[in-house]
Amino acid sequence: MNSLYGELQWLPRAPKDFAERLKAASGAGAANGSPGRELQALANYALDLNRLMKLAKVIEKARAGGADLHPLVPFRLAVLSNATVDLLTPALLASGARHGIALEVVQPSYDQVAQEALTPDSKVNSSKPDAVLFAIDFRALPLRLSLGDAETAAATVEGVMGYLQALRNGVKANSSALCIFQTFAPPAETIFGSLDRALPGTMRFLIDAVNRALAENALQSGDVLLDVAGLAETVGLADWHNPLLWNMAKFPFSDQFMPLYADHVARTVAAIRGKSRKALILDLDNTVWGGVIGDDGLEGIKIAQGDATGEAHLAVQRLALDLRQRGVVLAVSSKNTDEVARTPFEKHPEMLLKLDHIAVFQANWNDKATNIQAIAEELSLGLDAMVFLDDNPVERGLVRQLLPQVAVPELPEDPAYYARTLAAAGYFESVAFAAEDLKRAGFYQDNAKRVTLRNRAGGVEAYLASLDMTITFQPFDATGRARIVQLINKSNQYNLTTRRYADPEVEEAENDPEVFTLQVRLADIFGDNGMISVVICRLNGQGEWEIDTWLMSCRVLGRKVEHMVLGEMLRHARSAGIRRLIGTYKPTERNKLVIDHYEKLGFKKVAEDATGMTRWEMDVESANPHEAPMKVVSTGFAVQERSPA
Amino acid sequence: MEEAQIYARLGEVFHDVFDDDSIRVAPDLSAKDVDGWDSLTHIRLILTVEKAFKIRFSTAEVGKLQKVGDLVELIKSRV
Numbered sequence: 001m002n003s004l005y006g007e008l009q010w011l012p013r014a015p016k017d018f019a020e021r022l023k024a025a026s027g028a029g030a031a032n033g034s035p036g037r038e039l040q041a042l043a044n045y046a047l048d049l050n051r052l053m054k055l056a057k058v059i060e061k062a063r064a065g066g067a068d069l070h071p072l073v074p075f076r077l078a079v080l081s082n083a084t085v086d087l088l089t090p091a092l093l094a095s096g097a098r099h100g101i102a103l104e105v106v107q108p109s110y111d112q113v114a115q116e117a118l119t120p121d122s123k124v125n126s127s128k129p130d131a132v133l134f135a136i137d138f139r140a141l142p143l144r145l146s147l148g149d150a151e152t153a154a155a156t157v158e159g160v161m162g163y164l165q166a167l168r169n170g171v172k173a174n175s176s177a178l179c180i181f182q183t184f185a186p187p188a189e190t191i192f193g194s195l196d197r198a199l200p201g202t203m204r205f206l207i208d209a210v211n212r213a214l215a216e217n218a219l220q221s222g223d224v225l226l227d228v229a230g231l232a233e234t235v236g237l238a239d240w241h242n243p244l245l246w247n248m249a250k251f252p253f254s255d256q257f258m259p260l261y262a263d264h265v266a267r268t269v270a271a272i273r274g275k276s277r278k279a280l281i282l283d284l285d286n287t288v289w290g291g292v293i294g295d296d297g298l299e300g301i302k303i304a305q306g307d308a309t310g311e312a313h314l315a316v317q318r319l320a321l322d323l324r325q326r327g328v329v330l331a332v333s334s335k336n337t338d339e340v341a342r343t344p345f346e347k348h349p350e351m352l353l354k355l356d357h358i359a360v361f362q363a364n365w366n367d368k369a370t371n372i373q374a375i376a377e378e379l380s381l382g383l384d385a386m387v388f389l390d391d392n393p394v395e396r397g398l399v400r401q402l403l404p405q406v407a408v409p410e411l412p413e414d415p416a417y418y419a420r421t422l423a424a425a426g427y428f429e430s431v432a433f434a435a436e437d438l439k440r441a442g443f444y445q446d447n448a449k450r451v452t453l454r455n456r457a458g459g460v461e462a463y464l465a466s467l468d469m470t471i472t473f474q475p476f477d478a479t480g481r482a483r484i485v486q487l488i489n490k491s492n493q494y495n496l497t498t499r500r501y502a503d504p505e506v507e508e509a510e511n512d513p514e515v516f517t518l519q520v521r522l523a524d525i526f527g528d529n530g531m532i533s534v535v536i537c538r539l540n541g542q543g544e545w546e547i548d549t550w551l552m553s554c555r556v557l558g559r560k561v562e563h564m565v566l567g568e569m570l571r572h573a574r575s576a577g578i579r580r581l582i583g584t585y586k587p588t589e590r591n592k593l594v595i596d597h598y599e600k601l602g603f604k605k606v607a608e609d610a611t612g613m614t615r616w617e618m619d620v621e622s623a624n625p626h627e628a629p630m631k632v633v634s635t636g637f638a639v640q641e642r643s644p645a
Numbered sequence: 646m647e648e649a650q651i652y653a654r655l656g657e658v659f660h661d662v663f664d665d666d667s668i669r670v671a672p673d674l675s676a677k678d679v680d681g682w683d684s685l686t687h688i689r690l691i692l693t694v695e696k697a698f699k700i701r702f703s704t705a706e707v708g709k710l711q712k713v714g715d716l717v718e719l720i721k722s723r724v
Contacts, residue, residue, distance in 0.1 A: 050661050050693060057664070086685050244704055249688050 010409035010425035014045040043098035056090030072102035078129040082140035083252035091262035099270035118170035125174035146201035153200040185232030283390035284334035294493040312415035327437035361448035369402040369457035469630035476510040476517040492590040560628035672714030
């Protein structure tokens with residue numbers, strides 16, 4: 001079974017304290033302000049049927065207690081079915097909250113579809129629902145096989161459409177409810193094989209024809225279509241239909257897809273209420289291309305066709321462009337220097353996305369929550385209209401925590417599935433399409449606008465503290481050498497001196513007693529980032545350490561790693577009797593980012609030359625570096641007992 | 646799998662399905678003893694047991710279940 005759909009894998013897994021949070025939300029009740037936001041937050045995890053039921057109970061209790069469920073928007077949905085929907089009803093309720101809807105489900109007695117639709121004072125009609133969902137499957141339809149007989153087949157299809165029309169008219173006559181019709185998932189079994197599709201009057205042929213007629217009708221009638229046939233096809237008819245569950249309890253389809261089905265109904269209701277999302281904000285590195293533009297350069301990033309990774313990222317670009325064509329606005333939020341981030345858009349021949357396609361282009365070193373807020377303001381759209389796509393779980397976590405109204409899909413390890421995961425999430429579900437939609441993206445004057453950041457998003461420090469980071473310091477050793485050499489040779493942006501060393505030179509530094517080396521690793525709650533920083537200090541004739549090399553992976557910028565590295569350097573300098581640290585900044589085309597690295601760390605500038613090269617000093621004794629909330633592991637260092645020269 | 650382990654995991658399943666941590670899973674426990682154990686909840690229980698133990702029951706097997714002890718025997722024969 002493809003678990004992306006069945007397990008709603010674009011949603012994060014429920015946290016360990018889900019049950020407690022649910023209990024707390026339940027205890028709050030009408031007295032404690034609006035539980036609506038917390039209920040929506042609780043719904044925004046991948047919940048199985050049991051959890052959906054528990055959440056539904058809490059929502060119902062809150063509603064019964066008269067609580068105001070703002071900002072959830074109320075919607076009354078009547079569900080008519082020929083099958084058992086008792087387990088679906090609570091799933092629908094809880095899934096509604098996920099999409100900002102306070103759903104109320106009206107469920108009449110089992111298998112009373114026609115009676116409920118046609119009787120003026122039926123339970124459904126009297127409840128004056130906002131919409132009626134005809135959740136019927138093929139078994140409820142007047143279908144008769146007429147193998148090879150095209151005329152009778154056409155009559156059968158007409159009969160079915162007539163039946164559905166009658167149901168519709170019944171509802172329309174007695175309430176002003178919107179009608180939501182499902183397409184029909186055909187049975188998995190065929191009687192000929194391939195011929196079932198082509199020969200008139202087979203079950204498959206008849207159901208195909210009914211679905212086509214329903215689809216055509218939907219656009220003209222103003223009724224809403226829920227493409228259950230498409231959904232069943234996507235996950236697989238053989239998994240969708242469960243003969244055991246039908247036989248035992250008249251379940252319309254397998255329980256494993258009930259959370260998915262409920263989510264699709266909820267999306268549809270949200271779309272009816274205008275709550276579909278309207279903008280897609282894209283991260284760049286390893287999302288829209290493979291690799292990091294700042295380090296790998298134009299030649300190194302992977303977009304090219306014919307390269308598996310490149311193809312995967314191109315698929316993301318293609319999907320973004322298709323979405324843009326139907327009116328979704330595109331924006332960029334990337335941790336990069338602006339000019340560097342724009343280069344592939346301007347110069348890479350395989351880029352499908354161009355700057356023209358991007359309404360707002362935020363590439364800077366500030367946190368993404370602040371940037372996304374600025375993008376939303378610039379587009380005059382609410383945060384609840386935004387979707388943010390980023391391969392980095394740390395960035396995803398930050399935006400989810402600071403801006404909970406933004407939709408941030410989980411992404412799998414393999415970029416091959418990025419496009420599919422974004423599409424599966426259905427953030428942009430729509431029930432209507434108008435010519436204006438085609439032009440909407442253009443209204444935002446796609447000129448890749450750069451917005452100045454003003455109000456900083458609060459809570460970044462607290463989020464970083466919650467990451468449980470562990471930083472590990474070791475001297476150079478044989479095990480780390482390959483990665484050390486790699487970092488030394490490919491780091492361009494966060495690189496103070498850009499000195500390139502080959503394997504033998506690194507080995508030399510390893511063994512030289514007058515050289516202090518550091519390989520730095522960072523792990524956090526999301527996993528091990530591996531080696532992310534390298535430092536080489538050389539003892540000079542004045543009892544000082546010259547910082548020969550200091551580089552860091554941009555992936556861990558903004559987490560105060562460099563402050564912790566400085567702290568470790570100072571600890572070792574002190575025990576070795578070193579009086580001063582001397583740092584140098586050698587400007588290159590790519591390392592403007594670190595022009596004030598030493599200044600930020602508290603060094604004093606002592607020299608600058610015409611090329612822009614700067615020299616900095618820090619007194620070891622009086623130094624007081626900032627610490628960050630992370631656990632420090634320092635291992636592998638020989639005890640240093642050396643007196644300064 | 647040891648019987649004790651089966652009972653332990655089954656206990657978790659019951660607490661999850663019935664949203665009630667006070668249920669004690671004993672061999673004689675059956676639908677008449679637990680509030681809300683109707684036919685639909687029974688299905689939900691079976692489906693959750695299948696997922697928790699990574700097994701599948703046949704229609705006939707499910708039909709024969711009268712009490713928890715029967716369920717435990719069925720699970721034992723599968724894991």
